[in-house]
Amino acid sequence: MDVFNVISKRQSYRGTFTDAMVSREDLIKIVQAGLDAPSGCNAQSTSFVIVDKPTLIASIAKLLGDRVVCKTAKAMIVCVCDKKPVYGKLSFYIEDCAAAVENMLIAIAALGYSTVWLDGVIRGDVGVEIGKLLNIPAELEVRVLLPIGVAQTQTAKPAKKSFDERARFA
Numbered sequence: 001m002d003v004f005n006v007i008s009k010r011q012s013y014r015g016t017f018t019d020a021m022v023s024r025e026d027l028i029k030i031v032q033a034g035l036d037a038p039s040g041c042n043a044q045s046t047s048f049v050i051v052d053k054p055t056l057i058a059s060i061a062k063l064l065g066d067r068v069v070c071k072t073a074k075a076m077i078v079c080v081c082d083k084k085p086v087y088g089k090l091s092f093y094i095e096d097c098a099a100a101v102e103n104m105l106i107a108i109a110a111l112g113y114s115t116v117w118l119d120g121v122i123r124g125d126v127g128v129e130i131g132k133l134l135n136i137p138a139e140l141e142v143r144v145l146l147p148i149g150v151a152q153t154q155t156a157k158p159a160k161k162s163f164d165e166r167a168r169f170a
């Protein structure tokens with residue numbers, strides 16, 4: 001599929017995943033897309049923990065209240081931020097992580113899988129607990145989690161504002 005088609009067809013998925021597995025080959029392709037993202041000062045401050053062991057997925061899903069998209073996920077990618085300043089006092093870890101996540105969302109959609117960008121729901125204690133479970137050093141922040149699988153039923157794509165409402169030529 002053409003990249004513009006993938007971008008316009010991508011949508012968040014919060015439903016049940018089918019039993020179809022996500023191969024390690026595909027997980028590596030997806031994370032490579034994250035690694036290929038730009039980052040401030042090329043600091044590459046985001047790292048990734050790929051989870052495909054069913055017992056670990058179940059433990060993480062439990063921390064997330066057993067929501068169906070996590071409980072039935074066949075893999076998860078946990079995005080971890082190094083918040084260190086990289087340009088004087090400035091750090092770009094949020095932007096770095098967001099760029100990597102968007103690349104991965106596009107790669108996930110291109111490979112025929114679905115996901116949702118989980119951020120708000122892992123802020124604070126849940127992120128800390130996920131970090132402990134995955135042996136992530138305490139000074140790093142678990143910021144985004146992507147549950148991945150094949151969608152059982154796709155919901156309608158949420159409406160986006162029109163081009164003219166959000167963009168203009170100067």
Ligand SMILES: Cc1cc2nc3c(=O)[nH]c(=O)nc-3n(C[C@H](O)[C@H](O)[C@H](O)COP(=O)(O)O)c2cc1C
Binds near residue numbers: 012117119158
């Ligand atoms: C920074 C950020 C944080 C998000 N956090 C969550 C979240 O915690 N839980 C969730 O269900 N969706 C989360 N989302 C997904 C958005 O709700 C979703 O992208 C938005 O509703 C638009 O839908 P779409 O992705 O289908 O275009 C987040 C998205 C972004 C960019």
